[in-house]
Amino acid sequence: MDILPAIDLRGGKCVRLAQGDAARQTEYSDDPVSVACSFRDAGARWLHVVDLDGAFSGVRRHADTVRALIAATGLSVELGGGLRTLDDVQACLDAGVARVVLGTAAHEDPGFLREALARFGAAVAVGIDCREGRVALRGWVDQTDTRVVPFAQRLAAAGVATLIYTDIAGDGMLTGPECATLSALLAAVRTRVIASGGIASPAHLAALRSLAPRPPDGCIVGRALYTGALSLRDAFATAVAAHSSPSPPQGAPVSC
Numbered sequence: 001m002d003i004l005p006a007i008d009l010r011g012g013k014c015v016r017l018a019q020g021d022a023a024r025q026t027e028y029s030d031d032p033v034s035v036a037c038s039f040r041d042a043g044a045r046w047l048h049v050v051d052l053d054g055a056f057s058g059v060r061r062h063a064d065t066v067r068a069l070i071a072a073t074g075l076s077v078e079l080g081g082g083l084r085t086l087d088d089v090q091a092c093l094d095a096g097v098a099r100v101v102l103g104t105a106a107h108e109d110p111g112f113l114r115e116a117l118a119r120f121g122a123a124v125a126v127g128i129d130c131r132e133g134r135v136a137l138r139g140w141v142d143q144t145d146t147r148v149v150p151f152a153q154r155l156a157a158a159g160v161a162t163l164i165y166t167d168i169a170g171d172g173m174l175t176g177p178e179c180a181t182l183s184a185l186l187a188a189v190r191t192r193v194i195a196s197g198g199i200a201s202p203a204h205l206a207a208l209r210s211l212a213p214r215p216p217d218g219c220i221v222g223r224a225l226y227t228g229a230l231s232l233r234d235a236f237a238t239a240v241a242a243h244s245s246p247s248p249p250q251g252a253p254v255s256c
Contacts, residue, residue, distance in 0.1 A: 001205070001208065001209055001215055001216065001217065001218055001219060001239045002045070002046060002194070002217065002218030002219075002239075003044070003205075003218065003219060003221060003232070003235045003236055003239055004044075004046045004047065004048040004078065004194065004218055004219070004220045004221070005039040005044050005046075005047060005048065005220075005221055005222070005225055005232055006047075006048045006049075006050065006196075006220050006221065006222035006225075007032055007035060007036060007039075007047055007048070007049045007050070007069070008049075008050045008052050008222065009032060009049065009050065009051050009052060009053070009061075009062045009065060009081075010025065010052040010053055011053065012030065012032075012062070012065065013027050013028075013029065013030045013032070014027070014028045014029040014030075014031075014032050014035050014226075015027050015028065015052070016028065016172050016222055016223045016226060017052070017171070017172055018171075018172040018173060019168055019169060019170075019171055019172060019173065020129075020136075020168050020171055020172075022052075022056065024172075026223075026226075028226040032065055032068075032069060033065075033068050033069055033072045033073075036069045036072065036073045036075065037072060037073055039073075039075075039225075039232060040073045040074070040075055042231070042232035042233050042236075043232065043233060043236050044075060044232060045075065045076060046075060046076045046077070046078060046098075046218075047069065047073070047075050047076070047077045047078065048078050048164075048196075048220045049066060049069065049077055049078065049079045049080075050079075050080050050081045051066075051079070051080070051081030051082050052081060053081075053082070054081035054082020054083070055080070055081040055082055055103070055138070056138070057082060058082055058084055058104070058138070059082050059084075060081065060082040060083060060088055060092075061082065063091070063092075063095065066079060066092070066095060066097065067095050067096065070095070070096040070097070071096075076098040076099070077096070077097050077098055077099075078097075078098065078099040078100075078101060078125065078164075079092055079097045079099070079100055079101065080100065080101030080102070080103060080125075080127055080164070081101075081103075083100055083101070083102055083103075083105065084104070084105045085105075085112075086112070086115060086116060086119065089102075089116055089119075089120055089124065090119075090120075093120065093123055098123070099122075099123055099124070099125050099162065100120075100123060100124055100125065101125045101126070101127045101164055102116065102124060102125070102126050102127065103126070103127040103129065103137065104137040104138050106126045106127075106155070107135060107137055107144070107146065107151070108137070110158075113126070113155075113158060113160075114158065117158065117159050117160065121161070122161040122162070124160065124161070125160065125161070125162035125163065125164055125194075126155050126160050126162075126163055126164070127163075127164040127166065128148055128151060128152060128155075128163055128164065128165050128166070128185075129166045129168055130148045130165065130166065130167055130168060130181055131143060131168040131169065132169075133147060133148055133181055134146060134147060134148065135147075135148060135151055136168060148165075148181055148184075148185060149181075149184050149185055149188045152165075152185050152188060152189050152191070153188055153189060155189075155191070156189040156190070156191040160191060161191065161192060162191065162192045162193075162194065163185070163189070163191050163192065163193050163194070164194050164196060164220070165181075165182055165185055165193055165194070165195050165196065165216075166195075166196040166197050166220075167181070167182070167195075167196070167197030167198060168197065169197070169198075170197035170198025171196065171197040171198065171222075172222065172223045173198055173223075174198065174200035174223060174224055174227070174229055175198045175200070176198050176199070176200065176201075176203075176204045176207070177195060177197060177198050177199055177204055177207060177208055177219075178197065178198065179207065179208075179211060182195055182211065182216070183211050183212065183213075186211060186213060186214050186215075186216065187213050192217045192218075193216045193217055194216060194217060194218040194219065194220060195208060195216040195218070195219045195220070196219065196220035196222075199219055199220070199221050199224060199230075200221075200223070200224035200229045200230055201224070201229065201230055202230070202234055202235070202237075202238040205219065205235060205238045205239060206238060209239070221235055
């Protein structure tokens with residue numbers, strides 16, 4: 001199970017939002033490159049980067065910062081937020097982004113998604129942001145009636161290689177993963193699934209590793225790294241131990 005530390009960019013700073021609420025923002029650093037380098041030094045291979053200004057406005061904002069992150073760290077960057085056109089996707093990949101995450105555009109314009117997949121293949125992931133079992137859009141501001149599992153099945157059938165599942169209620173709350181919908185999604189598709197939302201301890205990671213019928217392929221960790229609730233080195237150690245041993249590495253796993 002890969003661990004992807006998160007960098008959420010707003011106004012040029014590293015921030016975290018509570019449950020995606022723009023009014024409940026905590027600023028952690030005005031130097032995203034330094035934060036990214038610390039993640040690299042702790043053993044990260046990937047960065048999950050979100051352009052929050054782009055997500056809210058529909059226009060990507062942090063192209064220069066993303067290029068600086070890639071140049072300084074050499075890490076693989078997964079980027080989402082405000083990517084609405086094929087030119088947006090192309091520009092990100094040309095800048096060295098390894099994987100783009102489409103959200104609102106993938107939901108509202110299936111034709112756009114088909115074209116993106118035809119041109120860019122596995123470099124295109126789709127984010128499924130979930131509130132009470134339904135998909136939310138535009139930086140989680142707009143709630144739809146689309147159910148998560150059928151949507152995931154349509155995406156898998158369309159050829160999407162990676163799904164990024166986020167539990168909005170848990171995001172930034174350090175309360176642990178919400179496993180019921182995630183388990184149903186993992187059972188419904190064979191596509192690579194990366195989980196996000198609420199992960200804050202080795203026990204939370206062990207719980208994800210123990211999910212039936214299969215664990216997620218990776219998970220995104222954000223606020224816990226910034227508050228010190230979880231160290232990235234401990235996260236990696238837990239993921240490796242859980243992979244190699246049937247016993248939880250630290251404490252009892254959280255029940256999902």
